[in-house]
Amino acid sequence: MITLYDCATAPSPRRARILLAEKGVAHETVPVDLKNGEQFGDAYRAINPHCTVPALRIESGRLLTDNAAIAAYLEARYPEPALLGTTPEEKADVASWQWRVEFEGLLAVADALRNGSPAMAGRALPGPVDYAQIPELAQRGLQRLGQFFTALDAQLATHDHVAGSRFSIADITAVVAVDFARVVRLKPDERHPHLLRWRARMAERASMAL
Numbered sequence: 001m002i003t004l005y006d007c008a009t010a011p012s013p014r015r016a017r018i019l020l021a022e023k024g025v026a027h028e029t030v031p032v033d034l035k036n037g038e039q040f041g042d043a044y045r046a047i048n049p050h051c052t053v054p055a056l057r058i059e060s061g062r063l064l065t066d067n068a069a070i071a072a073y074l075e076a077r078y079p080e081p082a083l084l085g086t087t088p089e090e091k092a093d094v095a096s097w098q099w100r101v102e103f104e105g106l107l108a109v110a111d112a113l114r115n116g117s118p119a120m121a122g123r124a125l126p127g128p129v130d131y132a133q134i135p136e137l138a139q140r141g142l143q144r145l146g147q148f149f150t151a152l153d154a155q156l157a158t159h160d161h162v163a164g165s166r167f168s169i170a171d172i173t174a175v176v177a178v179d180f181a182r183v184v185r186l187k188p189d190e191r192h193p194h195l196l197r198w199r200a201r202m203a204e205r206a207s208m209a210l
């Protein structure tokens with residue numbers, strides 16, 4: 001049986017939840033209470049020394065500790081529906097947009113949140129090591145996020161999905177990034193009509209409610 005170590009309120013494990021749902025993969029879920037620091041406790045450290053979620057225990061017993069590994073494994077193990085592209089060009093487009101959404105979207109929100117929230121003082125990066133906040137990165141994160149919305153809207157003006165004509169992992173990551181931006185009080189508005197249209201269509205997928 002596959003086991004997902006999860007936290008219902010965090011964006012990173014949400015990506016894994018949606019991917020598992022889109023693939024139709026049965027799995028058990030073990031909640032990890034990030035708010036109360038369970039990820040730093042001895043019990044979870046023994047499972048995942050990186051002190052992060054998601055983590056996915058696969059059939060062989062091996063633990064995958066990041067979304068990149070989880071996506072690569074699930075796509076290879078459960079190839080249908082294909083979410084990382086089918087043709088060489090599609091795979092390239094999906095990989096490119098997946099990287100852009102992570103770097104320009106998710107990381108921008110994380111910078112704004114982790115470097116700007118008093119509640120995250122000393123926790124500017126996830127994981128077992130404490131890092132000091134850099135307030136300038138919070139401001140830059142907000143600026144980058146505004147640009148990300150603009151770029152994503154432009155892409156969706158001429159494409160049905162983030163990486164082209166087919167639903168892919170880039171759509172999953174983009175939904176999570178756009179929704180996660182609410183924690184820093186940014187969300188798409190009338191300046192982003194194509195992005196809003198795409199997000200409304202994504203809401204029709206059952207997996208996106210997870």
